[in-house]
Amino acid sequence: MTGPSLLVAEPPALRTARRRYTAVTLLFWLPIGLGVGTAVLLFSERGLGPAAVASCYAAHSITAALLELPTGGLSDVLGRRPVLAAAGLLNVAALALQAVGTSHTLLVVGMALMGAARALSSGPAESWYVDTVHAHAGPDADLRTGLARGSSAQSAGLAIGTLSGGALPWLLGLGPNLGARLSEATGGAVLPLSVPKLIGAAVEVCFVLYVLSALREPPRTPTTLRAIFRDVPATMTGGVRLGMSEATVRRVLLTAGATGVGFSAVELLAPGRAAGVTGAAESGAVLYSALACVGFAVAGIGASLAPLTARVARSGERAVLVSLAVAACGLLLLAGTAAFGGPLALGLAALGFVVFYLGVGSAGPSENELLHRRVSSKQRATALSVQSLCLQLMAATGGLALGTLPVGPWPWLLGGGVMVVGALLWARRAPAGAASGAAGFPVSDGVVLPRTG
Known part of the structure; x- marks a missing residue:
């Protein structure tokens, strides 16, 4: 679609599908954003040290990694709507448990539940939109407008949620001991830093209701539990085989793993660094949330x-190389300023934070465009799950490694170094016959976004 006349002439069903896909994407990511700025600080307030916090995030990533392939295959076999609704219900339980959990065990369980929800949610919404467009306009229909709006909805949900979630605990502290009264009334189960996650759980309920009412799918052939157990492994095997045999897909998956390590560094290290600048957890959450909001917008x-x-860059592959190199520079700039204070160092650190998000955001659509060219509709959700699996698995491994390193530049250097390796994967030319994606590719929801809230 390249002009207003074409937009007017398009079938109403396509406009409806685009609007619903955008709304579902916004509603899913808004609760995640509400907890981004406060999660690490909340866990620290519960008495968890850096290694224990890293283990919570590892529980999320490992659970997501273990379930990515089964849930992706489940979406391709059972349907998009029931899988998305199940993801929302798990997120309700996860956010509520993280908000009120007072022990390491409960917080690990809450993060594991969120990991299961993340596995269920990776792919079905985008697959539903693509399937709907193809059903009404054919396989050659332009997907660019809808997928771009979905990507914008992700960034908007995260940005709005992060800014709001980071400000709420600080605002509670401005009132007449509202935070202390809240904690006292709940026996310490609910802290000011818990409130964003409780609100996020309420938004997730709205997400589930909207998915069940709005994401209509064509009737599927009735299936049995036995058929599901037969078909899902076959779909999973096909997705893994594709990733192992196709060179470009393999590079996309390895790049996702490198990006997971980079995000581990930002998620685990930046909140504590912000709290160190402001001198308190609540004000540190506000600072980190403001930075994260800017990062998502960038x-x-x-x-x-x-x-x-x-x-x-004259090809999609070189575009990924340049974008990941930019992201790596952002992490290395954060590493170079980790041991210093003062306005200059803080300004350079903020610049590194923004540069990282700019590079990752630019790389995502090119990666997903290359991936979508090589998968069929029957493997679409599975392929996206394999991609997410690589991100989650390496995020868990990287998070555990980061938690063992001394405070200072070394954890940032590890994240930046892995991102450099990810960029160098694209230094070679594409195999003969592979599409380059130099221009005009559909903007997918390939912006790689935070693993957790």
């Missing part, structure tokens, strides 16, 4: 610039 800008980046 990631959205990077995604919108992805087609231009590919045209300038």
Whole structure:
């Protein structure tokens, strides 16, 4: 679709599908955003040290990694709507447990539940939109507008949620001991830092209701539990085989793993660094939330610039190389300023934070465009799950490694070094016959976004 006349002439069903896909994406990521700025600080307030916090995030990533392939295959076999609704219900339980959990065990369980929800949610919404468009307009229909709006909705949900969630505990502290009264009234189960996650759980209920009412699917052939156990492994095997045998897909998956390590560094290290600057957990949450909000907005800008980046770089592969190199520079800049204070160091650190998100945001659509060219509709959700699996598995491994390193530049250097390796994977030319994606590719929801809230 390249002009207003075409937009007017398109079937109403396509406009409806685009609107519903955008709404579902926003409702899913808003609760995650509400907890981004406060999660690490909340766990620290519960008495968890850096290694224990890292183990909570590892529980999320490992659970997501273990379930990615089965749940992706389940979506391809059972349907998009029931799988998405199940993801929302698990997120309700996860956010509530994280908000009120007072022990390491309960917080690990809460993060594991969120990991299961993440596995269930990776792919079905995008697959539902693509399937719907193809059903009404054929396989050659333009997907760019809807997928771009979905990407923007992700960034908007995370940005709004992060800013709001980070400000809420601080605002509670401004009132007449509202935070202390809240904690006292609940026996210490609910802290000011818990409130964003409780609100997120309420939003997740709205998400489930909207999915059940709005995401209509064509009737599927009735299936049995025995058929599910037969078909899901076959779908999983096909997705793994594709990742192992196709060179470009393999590079996309390895790149996702490198990005997971990079995000582990940002998620685990930046909140504590922000709290150290402000001198308190609540004000540190506000600072980190403001930075994360800017980061998500910049990631959205990077995604919108992805087609231009590919045209300038003259191929999708080189666009990924350039974008990941930019992201790596951001982490290395954070490493170089980790041991210093003062306005200059803090300004450079903030710049590194923004540069990281810009690079990752720009790389995502090019990666997903290359991936979607090589998968069929029957493997779409599974392929996206394999990609998410690589991100989650390496995020868990990287998070555990980061938790063992001394405070200072070394954890940041590890994340930046892995991102450099990910960028170098694209230094080679694409195999003969592979599409380059130099221009005009559909903007997917390939912005790689936070693993948890």
